[in-house]
Amino acid sequence: MDISDIAKLAGVSPSTVSKVINHKDSSISDATRERVLKIVREYHYSPYSRSRATKDWLIGVVFRSPISLDSTLDGILNVAQRAGYAPLVLNSNLDLEQERKNLEALKSTGAAGVIWEPVNGESLSYRGILDASGAKVVTIGANGGDLSLLIPxxxxxxxxxxxxxxxxxxxxxxxxxxxxxxxxxxxxxxxxxxxxxxxxxxxxxxxxxxxxxxxxxxxxxxxxxxxxxxxxxxxxxxxxxxxxxxxxxxxxxxxxxxxxxxxxxxxxxxxxxxxxxxxxxxxxxxxxxxxxxxxxxxxxxxxxxxxxxNNTNSLGNPPTSRSKHAVVVGSINIDTRLSVPTLPDEGKTVTTDRSLVYPGGKGTNQAAGLAKLGHRVALVGDVGADASSDVVYRTLEHWEVDTTGVYRKADVETGKAYIFVDPEGQSMITVLSGANAFLSADDLAAREQLFEGAQYCLVQTEIPLDAVLAALRTARHHGAKTILKPAACDVLPDEILQRVDILVPNLPELNTIVPGPGTIEERAAQLAERCGGTVIVTLGAGGCYLHSPELRRHFPAADFDAVDTTGASDAFISALAARLMSGDNLVRAIELANYAAGYSTTRQGVAQALIDRFGLECANA
The missing domain is CATH 3.40.50.2300 (Response regulator)
Known part of the structure; x- marks a missing residue:
């Protein structure tokens, strides 16, 4: 490549090229000068007539680390090459000595300009190397000084x-x-x-x-x-x-x-x-x-x-409420369901050849019920350090229940329940508490973050009463409404009752908590006076009775043919809470809860028999 070749490519005379490269171009237009220089740079032309310490066509690029060698370099290369410059790229690998060698190397090449990403604040002491070379410099990155170019x-x-x-x-x-x-x-x-x-x-x-x-x-x-x-x-x-x-x-x-x-x-x-x-x-x-x-x-x-x-898929307006967040505190079991011709009785042996094993417990059932009805729900409880606990976790995750509040207890087994169901769907239950018996007030304190933002807290008394009280206190502290199911409980202290918004006993539980003579209505009134809230007595095929500060009313049961009544109260309570959380008034919530309870009796088992959101919405239509 000589002057004649440059002249042909630029469309000018060789004398014009000579004037430009020897800086005697005052009579030449800017456009012509730039056209000639661009070709000179593109072809790295260096005239024989003079020794040049600086190569006008060479640009040095010094990155601080390999992380920087990404599409930043693509942008540099595209601009440099289009303008007729050749970049020489070096990497300091976060090493100050290597950085000094890189800058010295660029000085010796005579690069006309350098893009430099300093390794750290000490790197700026090397600036004199580039200044001595006469190269123009642009620093990039956080260590390049006040005038450094930064990604914004x-x-x-x-x-x-x-x-x-x-x-x-x-x-x-x-x-x-x-x-x-x-x-x-x-x-x-x-x-x-x-x-x-x-x-x-x-x-x-x-x-x-x-x-x-x-x-x-x-x-x-x-x-x-x-x-x-x-x-x-x-x-x-x-x-x-x-x-x-x-x-x-x-x-x-x-x-x-x-x-x-x-x-x-x-x-x-x-x-x-x-x-x-x-x-x-x-x-x-x-x-x-x-x-x-x-x-x-x-x-x-x-x-x-x-x-x-890029997209707005995770951007929206703030939620207006946290109404779909609930916490359930209660028992977690492995249920063994035995289909028997008649329920066991004293001195009588009953045999069966049909059984079904699945996770249960009132805590599990109510949490699954709320989740199936479309609400976010966290379960708080304990399981054992055994194979049964793995089944529990898998099942809860299947129902999309938050299990961060379910802990394994060492040296105990997961709770177990043995359920006898006769051909009419009536049932008897025997419970081996297992890990449920070890849930404590301290455990509730350790899991308090799950109560933050909850609108409702559902508690059952198949766990120790100190844990029940701690759950109710924690829920009230965080502004959550409380619903209590007094299962397997001979007595309810007033300090528990006074922290309950809705109490849901069945008739045997009502008779146990409020012994002595009196109608259902009278005993429900006594219990409501003690808790200062609402009492709903579930009556199986008889529906339920409501005693609230504003209303006393019987509600009929939904018309279903029962196959298995196990878990009907859990279906009732989870649907009641779900509808209240969705904004229904208490009367409508009870009507739909009765429907959900009746629906659950038409199938065997509990969680798998609970109604889902679509089914309950159809009933609500």
Whole structure:
């Protein structure tokens, strides 16, 4: 390649080329000069007539680590090559000595310009190496000094926070991973809150998907979350799903996401709303800025515009309530159902050849009932450290019940219940308490976060009474309404009754708790006076009787042919709570609860016989 070849490619005379490359081009137009220089750079032409310490066509790029070698480099290469420059790319591997060698190497090559990402704050002491070479320099990254070009994490965070504020969120949390972008991310979050008249406190910042963060989401204390890294957003999304929270119905999530490198994770369903930061755009801007310095012609549009909201799938308005969140505290068993010709009696042996084994217990049954009716529900209870506990966990997860409050107790077995059912569907039950007998008030305190934001708490007395009292106290402390089933209980202390909003005994339980003469109505009135709330006495085929501060009324049973009455009271209570949580008044909730109880008797077993949301909605139509 010589001057004649350059002249042909540029469409000018060789003398014009000579004048341009020897800087005697004052009479030549800017357009012609730039056309000649572009070809000179593209073909790395160096005239024989002079020794040049600087290669005008060579650009050095020094990255601090391999993490930086992503699409940032693509952006640099595209701009440099289109402008006729050849980039020489070096990597310092986070090592200061290697960084010094890289800068010395660029000095010796005579590179006309350098894009430099310093390893750390000490790196700037090497700036003299580049200054001595005469090269123009653009620093990038957080360690490059006041004029360093940065990916605008602060701006991006401001925008994703504004996305939530624009959807009426005013309780927004910030989930960050420690790293180089963290200070800018938090600053953008704080600035957006401030400029929208919202208070910032350190309690809004979270560095992990913790019980504290999940509790704030569950209680509605936080309705929106901005995330600095997509990995954290994905982890939060998955953890919420295991607790049966849904985005954006229960909480909105929006995250930053880089278009390459370790933060890029496949998300084919676009479950999380993200702002993708295009590193290639950052590389483009850095190279355009350097070429502007080298040519004395600053690049037009010197700004970063690589921010784009990919989807709105996890963005919505704040939930208006937490009405679908409930906690159930009670027994967890493995039930053995025996179909017998007649119920056992004193001195009489009954044989059978039909049995069915499945998870049960009033806690399990009521939690499954609420979940099948479309509500989020957490179960609090204990199982043993045995194979039966694995069956319990799998079954609860199948019904989408939150099991974070179900603990294994060492050296005890999971509770067991033996259920005898006659051809008329009537039943008798014998219970081996197992781990249920060890649930304590301290256990309830350790699992208190599950009560945060709950609207209803359902408790049964097949667990120790100190645990019952602790559950009721905790529920009241967090503003939840309480429903108590007094099963297998000879006495109910007033300190328990006074913390119950709705008490649901059957007739034998009413007779035990309020012994002596008197009608159902009279004894229900005595019990209601003691608890100061509402009493609903379930009467099997006779329906139920309500005594509330406002109303006394009998409700007929739903018309079903019973096959197995086991668990009908659990079906009643779970449906009652579900309908109250959905906004029904007490009368309508009882009518539908009676329907749910009757429906459950038409099938064998309990949880599998409970009505689902579709079935109950049809009855409500």
């Amino acid at each position: 994490y602060e701006k991006a965070t401001y925008e994703i926070t504004a996305e939530l504020i624009g959807r009426d969120h005013c309780r927004i949390g910030c989930l960050v991973t420690e790293g180089r972008r963290t200070p800018d991310f938090i600053q953008g979050f704080k600035r957006c809150l401030f400029e929208h008249g919202m208070a910032f406190t350190e309690s809004l910042i979270h560095t992990e998907v913790s019980a504290d963060l999940l509790g704030k989401i569950g209680s509605g204390e936080l309705t929106g979350i901005v995330c600095s890294h997509y990995q954290m957003a994905k982890k939060l999304h998955e953890r919420l799903a295991t607790l049966h929270y849904h985005t954006p119905d229960d909480v909105s999530i929006v995250s930053l996401r880089n278009d390459s490198g370790t933060s890029w994770i496949d998300d084919p369903g676009d479950a999380i709303s993200t702002y993708t930061i295009k590193n290639s755009d950052f590389g483009r801007l850095a190279c355009e800025r350097l070429i502007g310095k080298m040519t004395g012609k600053p690049a037009a549009g010197d700004h970063f515009d690589g921010l784009k909201l």
